[in-house]
Amino acid sequence: MGRSLIALTIVLVLGCERRRAPPTPAPSATATASSTPLAPLPERAVSGEVAFELLAVEDGAVLAWGAADGGLGVALLDGSGAARGEPLAVAQAPRDPVIEVAGASLEDRIGLAWVTRSKTGAASFGALGDAATRAMSQAFPLAETTLGDATRRGHVDFAVSDKNQMVALTRELDETCDGDKRCAAFRFRELLSTGPELRGLPATVPAPCPSPLAGFELVGERWHYAFCSRTSDTPQVTAFMRQQAPFWVGLSRPGPGCEPLGALPVGTEALYVHECAGGRRGLRIGGLGDPEHEVDLTRPKLECVLGRPRLTAPGSPPLAIDFARPLSSLAPLLPMQFGGPGARAVWTGTSLLVATWVNKHVTLRRFECRGAELTRTG
Numbered sequence: 001m002g003r004s005l006i007a008l009t010i011v012l013v014l015g016c017e018r019r020r021a022p023p024t025p026a027p028s029a030t031a032t033a034s035s036t037p038l039a040p041l042p043e044r045a046v047s048g049e050v051a052f053e054l055l056a057v058e059d060g061a062v063l064a065w066g067a068a069d070g071g072l073g074v075a076l077l078d079g080s081g082a083a084r085g086e087p088l089a090v091a092q093a094p095r096d097p098v099i100e101v102a103g104a105s106l107e108d109r110i111g112l113a114w115v116t117r118s119k120t121g122a123a124s125f126g127a128l129g130d131a132a133t134r135a136m137s138q139a140f141p142l143a144e145t146t147l148g149d150a151t152r153r154g155h156v157d158f159a160v161s162d163k164n165q166m167v168a169l170t171r172e173l174d175e176t177c178d179g180d181k182r183c184a185a186f187r188f189r190e191l192l193s194t195g196p197e198l199r200g201l202p203a204t205v206p207a208p209c210p211s212p213l214a215g216f217e218l219v220g221e222r223w224h225y226a227f228c229s230r231t232s233d234t235p236q237v238t239a240f241m242r243q244q245a246p247f248w249v250g251l252s253r254p255g256p257g258c259e260p261l262g263a264l265p266v267g268t269e270a271l272y273v274h275e276c277a278g279g280r281r282g283l284r285i286g287g288l289g290d291p292e293h294e295v296d297l298t299r300p301k302l303e304c305v306l307g308r309p310r311l312t313a314p315g316s317p318p319l320a321i322d323f324a325r326p327l328s329s330l331a332p333l334l335p336m337q338f339g340g341p342g343a344r345a346v347w348t349g350t351s352l353l354v355a356t357w358v359n360k361h362v363t364l365r366r367f368e369c370r371g372a373e374l375t376r377t378g
């Protein structure tokens with residue numbers, strides 16, 4: 001799948017731009033219905049199907065969710081998924097229902113962005129936090145927002161660079177473009193201790209999909225982001241790669257005709273995942289001059305090697321991810337029995353934690369290595 005490199009002016013024309021739980025006998029992820037069910041980890045009532053986020057930090061995880069009675073909840077978890085103290089307060093966060101939550105983490109630092117709905121419309125907010133000091137900033141207003149499908153992600157995304165640059169990509173109010181057509185508008189905002197600041201140029205998406213934001217990652221000095229449009233009722237994702245030195249913007253078309261599932265960093269590349277008629281596929285995109293690599297994620301293999309998981313999938317070259325450190329954004333890669341792409345999944349260093357929406361609640365499941373298999377332990 002080729003990629004053309006184009007100057008920014010052309011993009012604007014074309015894109016309209018560890019306390020481990022004690023080991024107990026437990027069934028594996030593929031346990032039969034006759035196995036004895038395990039006591040679930042604590043669940044929380046949540047305001048919507050995508051109103052939650054799960055992030056890995058140095059000594060555990062952070063769960064953020066839209067509370068059933070409005071507002072945003074933030075809980076610190078240990079490596080096994082147990083709550084560490086009371087939930088954290090986000091000052092000046094509105095008590096309106098939360099529609100969607102997105103976030104990113106770097107060691108113990110976290111950034112969150114979320115979308116709320118009120119009687120007067122929808123809006124996005126952001127906040128910064130530190131898991132080590134149990135501190136959260138106030139809620140920063142980001143933008144008024146046009147809502148698409150409130151049951152799917154795609155209104156807001158969040159990325160963090162290895163230099164601790166925390167950036168939210170948010171949907172704004174829709175615009176009119178190309179005459180009388182409707183276009184979804186997006187802006188980048190870096191979250192600083194003093195508040196959000198605009199970065200880069202706005203992007204507009206003609207004929208947006210119900211979930212128009214298809215992924216956003218910061219990999220080194222590069223910004224990777226993608227949007228979804230519909231042509232003749234067929235989704236078409238356009239992915240951009242922007243780098244500063246030398247300044248270029250690369251354009252790719254991952255998964256033509258496929259539904260986007262999100263993106264995550266893999267080494268020095270961004271991996272876009274999409275659901276196609278024949279199963280899940282991925283496209284790895286690097287920097288200027290780097291070839292793109294397709295990945296077959298239909299049946300990824302997840303096994304334990306020397307006490308920690310390793311995920312492999314066919315490709316050229318094959319995909320191989322060793323869980324040697326805490327990792328976030330794993331759900332689109334995992335075999336379906338671990339929750340599916342709609343879940344949120346992290347590796348804490350000792351456990352794989354998977355958050356899913358079930359009957360108006362966000363529930364957590366825990367998996368740990370037992371020999372060569374990941375076994376459910378909570």
